[in-house]
Every structure is written in structure tokens, then in C-alpha cells.
Amino acid sequence: MRSLLKTRAATLTAVLLSAATTINAHEHHMDKIEEGQVVSSDPIDSILWIHILIQAVAWGILFPTGMVLGMIRSKWHVPVQVTGSVLAIIGYFLGHKHKGRQFSENIHSKFVPIIMLMLIVQVAMGIYLKLHLERGFHGKIRKVVVKVHGIVGKAMPIVTWVQFLFGGITMLGFCREDHTGQCAAHFIMGSAFIAYGIILTILLLVGQVWLRRTGRSQEFYDSLVIAAWGCVNTFTEHRWGQPWNHGDFQHTAMGIIWWCAGLVGIWMSRKRDNTPKRNLIPAIVLILTGFGMSAHSQHLELSTQxxxxxxxxxxxxxxxRIIEISFVLRDKASINPDGSDPNSFQYLTPFLLFASGFMFLGATEEQLQLLSDTHVTHAPYVLVLYSMAFLLFLFVNMLIHLYAVSTWSETSKADAEAPRTNGHVNGVVRGDRRARDAEEFELEGLISDDEDGELALEGKRRQPLSTQG
Incomplete structure (x- = not known):
């Protein structure tokens, strides 16, 4: 069995290395590109569309899913990652065999060696770990390999996102020369909003225990990042020594308010007894940032909209976010200790951050000029961007659900009374619990605080009798 595994591993590694060695050997055909242009006017052919589809499935769906399967130590981790690797190799070769539209030297092709090298390293480490070599020298380095394998695996979705963005701008010939800085600002900020939404979703669904262990409130970390980002924006949005324009003023002012508000949020994130405390400063920063962005002066009417x-x-x-903290949670970290049953209202803030990120990603000058030239109005474009936000939000929730179901099911094996389906063991409600729940439901809101306390005391007295049956 081990020899068969070694043979398959060697074959896959050889194919990956072969792909890596042909990266620099590929020549870009540019004879159809007109002078002063970076892409030809030819349409994208079917081979390139298949390349895009295969790479989207491999890097955008299979690898992130395999990452989560690896975190929960599922038996499906290796098959999913192997399938993704095979598709990635096929997609790579298809990307070098297409006809139709031609591209000049671009960032998408230059980034290929980096992402393929990460894949090769990841596959090699996965094969090594699968061999279970734990004696002697292997026993010493195995822990290091496990840690590096996990870090590279978690970095892959981020690198993939960057490569997808590079692929989009390369296909359209955008973000060259004077447009590079403006594109970078939109892509970095838009991606940051989406990343913030992903982090909030993780903390909402599976991160409450970790957050409680840190001894810090969520707003402490939010404010820390806001302050750091504000410092960067304050000193980088204007090219020093050059005249100021309206964009410099707008972005620099936004950076100033971020670090000022971030410092306040950090200060307000602890009580007098040094315990964590919620605050509204990050939410206020979002509102002020949104106000500033909505008032940005633009050259195109579509861009303004x-x-x-x-x-x-x-x-x-x-x-x-303000409503959630103040009225839904009432300054608590979560509704229940482990965050397993969040209020439906709590999903709004993360999703709106997803939508904000996609809106900003799709608002570069060249993108909107192209839409304006083809007479596309802002309403359908906004709906398309929101649709993309919904799809990514769904995928993130599915991955978190996959992780949460596995980790909680393992924890609950030692506790026969741990909540499962519908909050009960195996979805079955015990008779005494059903009667007690019905009684509490009927009396809720109809009894005073004193009567409520008496009812709770009576329930405790009856509990030993009810648990015997």
C-alpha cells in the first residue's frame, strides 16, 4: 500500500514539476496586438473559457473545501486536494494553448510561478505527511512540516483571490500606466471589506470561544486594524512633492479619521476592571467612511451612482452593527456562549461588508467607462455585484458550517445531552423537557420577576425526579 502511494505521489509530483519547468518556456504571441494596446481585439476563445472555468473550480472551490476538510481531519481531504491539483494542472496547460485574444506581458502570467510553486510545495508536504514517517529524523521535522503545511494551505485562498483579480484585469487589459494606482486602491480596499466580512462571519459562527480566551472584545481588534490602516492611508494617499487634488484630500482625510477613531475604539474596549467591553466606534467608522465615499466627486455619472x-x-x-451590539446583544459578546445559534439579524453586517467590497472592486475608472460606453445603467450592475456577494457569502457560510458540524459533533460525543438537531440529542425532544419548555413558553411574559424566580426554584427541586425517568 505504501509503495503504491509512493508511486502515485511521485507521478503527481513529476507532473507538477513538469508544469513548473514549462512556465518560463511559454511564449506569448502578440502579433495581433495593435500599437499602443495591451490586448488584441479578438474574442476570447472556448479554450480560454474552459481554462477559466477549470481554474475557478480547482482554486476557488476544491482547494478551499479541501483546506477545511484538512482542518477537521476528514478522510476526504486527500481526494479533494488531489482532484483540485489535477484540474489545476489541466487548466494550466489549457491557459497556454488558447487562440483568439492575445495578451502582452502581464501580472497574471508573472504570478503563475509563485502560485504553482506553492501548489508543488503543498502537494510535496501532503505526500510526505501521508507516508507517516515518524521515526528518527522524520519524527523531529514532522511537526514543522505539519505546521508549514497548514499555513500554506490557509494562505492559498488569499493567493488565489489575488490571482483571480490579476486574471480579470489581464483579460480586459485594465490597470496599466496611469490607472495602476487607482486600480490598486480599489482592489485593496474592496478586498479588505470582503475580508472583514469573512472574519466577522467566522467570529459570529465559530469564533466566540477563541475570542473569549483572548480576553479582548471584538472591537479591540477592529479598532486596532482601523487605526493601523488609517496611519498608512494618511501618509500614502498623496504623492509628496506633487500638487494636491480632490482625491488626495478625500483619501487623506479618511485616513486621519480612521486612526483617530481607531485609537478611541482601542481605549473604550476595556472596562475599569480590565475586562472586555463592546463599543460602537468601528461601526461609526463604517458609517463615516460610507458617507465620505457616497460624496466622492466622479468624472462619470455612472461612477457617481x-x-x-x-x-x-x-x-x-x-x-x-450598532443595532446588533446595542439592541440585539445588549453589549454582550454573543447570545449564547459558543455562538452556535446567532440571531438572524447578526448576518446582516457581514453580508453588507461583502456587498460593499464587491461594489468597490467593480468601481474602477476603466470598468465604469466600459459599462458607460455599452450603455449599461447602474441598477443592473449593482444587482450583479450584489449577486456575486450573495454567492461568496453562501460559500463562506457553507465552509464554516462544514467545519462547525464536525468540531461540535466530536465534542458532543462525550456529552450525551449535547444539543444536536433542533437543539436536542438526535433531534428527539425528551418528554419531561418538552413539557417544561411548553410550560415556560405559556408563562413567559405573564409572570413577574418574583414569580419567575419562584418558578425557577421549583424547577430545580423537580429536576432530580424528572431525570430519573
Missing amino acids: IHTVFGYTLMAAGLT
Whole structure:
């Protein structure tokens, strides 16, 4: 069995190395590109579309799913990752065999060696770990390999996201020369909003125990990042020694308010007894940022409308965060200790951050100029961007659910009374619990605080009798 595994591993590694050695050997055909252009006017052919589809499935779906399966130590981790690797290799070769549209030297092709090297290293480490070599020298380095394998695996979705963005701008010939800085600002900020939404979703569904262990409130970390980001924006949005323009003023002012508000949020994140405390500063920063973005002056009417909707979406994210902390949670960290049953309202803020991120990603000058030239109005474009936000939000929730179901099911094996389906063991409600729940439901809101306390005391007295049956 081990020899068969070694043979398969060697074959897969050889194929990956072969792909890596042909990366630099590939020549870009540019004879159809007109002077002054970076892409030809030819349509994208079917081979390139298949390349895009295969790589989207491999890098965008299978590898992230395999990452989660590896975290929960599922038997499906290796098959999913092997399938993704095979598809990635096929997609790589298809990307070098397409006809139709031609591309000049671009960032997408230059980034291929990095991402393929990560894949080769990841596959090699996975094969080594699968061999279970634990004696002598192997026993010493195995822990290091396990840790590095996990780090590279978790970094893969981030690197994949970057490569997908590079692929999009390469296909359209965008973000060259004077447009590079503006594209970078939109892509970095838009991706940051989406990342913030992903982090909030993780903390909402599976991160409450970790957050409680840190001894810090969520707003402490939010404010820390806001302050650091504000410092960067304050000193990088204007090219020193050059005249100031309206964009420099807008972005620099936004950076200033971020680090000022971030410092306040850090200070307010602890009580007098040094315990964590919730605060509204990060939510207020979202509202102010949305207000500033909605008032951005733009050259195109379409651009003004898109930035306005983006600003309103970001302000809505801040407003829902305030409502969540103040009225839904009432300054608590979560409704229940492990965060396993969040209020439906709590999903709004993360989703609106997803939507804000996609709105900003799709609001670059060249993108909106292309849409304006083809007479696309802002309404259908906004709906398309929101649709993309819904799909990514769904995928993130599915991955978190996959992780949560496995980890909680393992924990609950030692506790026969741990909640399962519908909050009960195996979805079955015990008779005494059903009667007690019905009694509490009927009396809720109809009894005073004193009567409530008496009822709770009576319930405790009856508990030993009910548990014997």
C-alpha cells in the first residue's frame, strides 16, 4: 500500500514539476496586438473559457473545501486536494494553448510561478505527511512540516483571490500606466471589506470561544486594524512633492479619521476592571467612511451612482452593527456562549461588508467607462455585484458550517445531552423537557420577576425526579 502511494505521489509530483519547468518556456504571441494596446481585439476563445472555468473550480472551490476538510481531519481531504491539483494542472496547460485574444506581458502570467510553486510545495508536504514517517529524523521535522503545511494551505485562498483579480484585469487589459494606482486602491480596499466580512462571519459562527480566551472584545481588534490602516492611508494617499487634488484630500482625510477613531475604539474596549467591553466606534467608522465615499466627486455619472450606492451599503453595515451590539446583544459578546445559534439579524453586517467590497472592486475608472460606453445603467450592475456577494457569502457560510458540524459533533460525543438537531440529542425532544419548555413558553411574559424566580426554584427541586425517568 505504501509503495503504491509512493508511486502515485511521485507521478503527481513529476507532473507538477513538469508544469513548473514549462512556465518560463511559454511564449506569448502578440502579433495581433495593435500599437499602443495591451490586448488584441479578438474574442476570447472556448479554450480560454474552459481554462477559466477549470481554474475557478480547482482554486476557488476544491482547494478551499479541501483546506477545511484538512482542518477537521476528514478522510476526504486527500481526494479533494488531489482532484483540485489535477484540474489545476489541466487548466494550466489549457491557459497556454488558447487562440483568439492575445495578451502582452502581464501580472497574471508573472504570478503563475509563485502560485504553482506553492501548489508543488503543498502537494510535496501532503505526500510526505501521508507516508507517516515518524521515526528518527522524520519524527523531529514532522511537526514543522505539519505546521508549514497548514499555513500554506490557509494562505492559498488569499493567493488565489489575488490571482483571480490579476486574471480579470489581464483579460480586459485594465490597470496599466496611469490607472495602476487607482486600480490598486480599489482592489485593496474592496478586498479588505470582503475580508472583514469573512472574519466577522467566522467570529459570529465559530469564533466566540477563541475570542473569549483572548480576553479582548471584538472591537479591540477592529479598532486596532482601523487605526493601523488609517496611519498608512494618511501618509500614502498623496504623492509628496506633487500638487494636491480632490482625491488626495478625500483619501487623506479618511485616513486621519480612521486612526483617530481607531485609537478611541482601542481605549473604550476595556472596562475599569480590565475586562472586555463592546463599543460602537468601528461601526461609526463604517458609517463615516460610507458617507465620505457616497460624496466622492466622479468624472462619470455612472461612477457617481455606483459610489453612492457603495457608500449607502457601507453606512447600512455600520448602522446594523450598532443595532446588533446595542439592541440585539445588549453589549454582550454573543447570545449564547459558543455562538452556535446567532440571531438572524447578526448576518446582516457581514453580508453588507461583502456587498460593499464587491461594489468597490467593480468601481474602477476603466470598468465604469466600459459599462458607460455599452450603455449599461447602474441598477443592473449593482444587482450583479450584489449577486456575486450573495454567492461568496453562501460559500463562506457553507465552509464554516462544514467545519462547525464536525468540531461540535466530536465534542458532543462525550456529552450525551449535547444539543444536536433542533437543539436536542438526535433531534428527539425528551418528554419531561418538552413539557417544561411548553410550560415556560405559556408563562413567559405573564409572570413577574418574583414569580419567575419562584418558578425557577421549583424547577430545580423537580429536576432530580424528572431525570430519573
